[in-house]
Amino acid sequence: MTGLDSPAPALRSLRVLDLTAEAGSLATRLLGGLGAEVIRIEPLGGHTDRRRPPFADDIPDPERSLVWYQFNAGKKSITLNLESEDGRSVFRRLVAVSDVVVESLPGGYLQGLGLDYGALACERPNLVQLSISPFGEGGPYAGYAACDLTEMAMGGLMYLCGDPDRAPVRVTAEQAYAQAGIQGAVAALIAIWRRDETGLGGQIDFSIQEAMLWTLGNNRLTHSAGGPITRRAGGGRADLSGGNRIIYRAADGHIGFLRRSDGHIALHHWLDDEGVETGMIVADLQGKPLYGPGSASPELRARLEEVLRRFFEARPKRQLVREGQRRNLIMAEVASPADLLASEHLHERDFFQTVHEPALGRDITVPGSPYHSADMPWTTGRAPRVGEHNLEMYEGLLGFSRSDVITLRAVGAV
């Protein structure tokens, strides 16, 4: 125990080398947010993620990628050419003074450079390395080309998403990569805990496909238990509920409403209070199953759906959600990014933060801490410019002289 008296970032003594591509950069973002010093290792011209749209003010520039900003906030950046002998030698020296390497490079790439875990562990015997790949090491798919789309497909989540009359659909935010990030971070921290307790490092072989199987709820289980294969249900839950709708239109957008058998009296009162002519006694459905044996007749169910459709469509979403929640109904806004940025709830909780972005010459609003704790601050910060921390790392951390750094640069190593 060091007897810290004031709040401190939890992982402040951890140094992480970040060799992630698209998958996994959320893992290092989390470790960085929790206080680790994360050093992004970029090729000499800058990382390919810097080319990813959208760009600030729609000006395509490696220092203006908003994807880069999002996943690299608070990280440091050095440029290093791993394909040169001098670059690899510098990398080994970096590993010797680091705790964790996180990589999602193409399979075999690091091995091909002589930088496999065994070699790196010679530099740092208790190194923790998180290697994220689409299918993990080995097996029939090991050499398969993959991307977020195919990983979401092969991991089973995509089959459950989308309108029934069209193809299954992805999320327009990369959830296979995101799952690799959040579940990969857990694995890395568990390995760090063991390292601190026992001195034993380790190599983590992480499969994105396997990670996706943890997002399926009861859908795979249902089939393994002899049940049917569940399918996408559009604005409903992909389950056996016979298309029970969840997403409804409101006057200014959409809401989610999970109608449950115990909510019908409340629903009845609400419709009544608003003077809605339903042509049925909604409260009679209280306690009855929503579908299947014992449920209301299909005609009655269809009538209620029509009543709800009209009722919701005529009212603004925020008002519906507040009133529905007040009446103990399970209801939420379908929030757009603009709604989220304007959310009173998120503002009262200080979720959004401001950082100065020198590349833009102005302050920008960024997502803040995903948790609140007075004792464990989250690091927000801004994303680094290409090689912004070269001198700090090469001179300060590794002890190269300025002339060494100039030479390394001249030969294309850094």
Next chain:
Amino acid sequence: MVASLGSMLKGVRIADFSWVIAAPLATQYLAIHGAEVIRIESTYRLDTLRNNLPMVNGVGPNNCPYFGSYNMNKLGVRLNLRKLEGVKLAKSLIATCDVVVENFTPGTLARLGLSFDELRAIRPDLVMLSMALGGQTGPESSFKGFGTVIQGAAGITHLTGWPDRDPVGTGVAYTDFFAGPLAASVLLAALILRRDSGRGQYIDLSQQEASLYALDAALLEQAVNGAAATRQGNRHPAAAPHGVYPCLGEDRWIAIAVFTDAQWRGLREALGSPAWSLESRFSTFLGRKKDEDELDRRVSGWTSERDGRETMRLLQRHGVAAGIVADAGDLETDPELAFRQHFIALRHPSIGTFPMDSLPYRIDAQQPIPSRAAPCLGQDNAAVFAELLGLDAEEYERLERQGVFE
């Protein structure tokens, strides 16, 4: 070395008052690695997952492997917190614990006399993690919900579906599967901080806020550019084709993505280089993007007469990212998952042997394998209250008669 993966977190004890998915999933990772996680349940407030589908080997609170999915390797006790003696026992238990996890509606534990301040008085270095849907404060903190609906409040629903249609969201309780693992990392960090500093802490984690980290740059696009990111079906700004195409069979599909010229040439060869594919307008990415609708129709025409798995293999031989849109049956027979031994046949006292998901990683080529299936309701009352807390038989029976263990 297998045993060592199951004891990496040995010595960490967690009183887990959580339920449904997000919070039990957070502690699931820790439990599989050897943390002693004690689920505190009550007949009066049965975890909705105990009463969910599928039911295996009968119908009852101990027959649902859905509950089992997030509670492997955990101990389970039944304790009635509506009884004063129940709260007293909970406190005695917490006094021996490193962590308390809960996802009650904000204020519930405080009303029971189990607020963080009260618990810290009996366990000064306690780490307590609350993970309510919208957090402990703010105008929406009293909102109720499940991940199927809360994904809307987290922006995920808005980003899922077709640009010309209403949003659909994922077909699952997605925020649970995002906030859960994220909370596990936060909890591990808090344990590391406690070990280094001796200090516990209270963590107010909002499932909504945590899940906002699933949106890629959508929030920044709005904040910086004032532009509204929205759902794009299966399209991607830097790939064409990038979509999901029909295959032979009922509701069978394949996902195909072409990012580079080399992948385009691979796709063309796999297609047998038909005349349309050789047209010059398709030779550049900008050209492919411009005529992406037609490209999609052409590719669909080709895939729709073919078997999904065979087409995937053919495209992969040509270096094209392609994968079947796996349904539950495909996953059960997936050769890669089989190679990785992803499904673990875990024996449960009521369910019997059932295939459960293993964690998505290996450490030094070893697989973390849970040693025990999820607990039946109240299965470990004796182990926890008698052995751990030292309640003698007479006292246990007295409390049991009062309904403290219901």
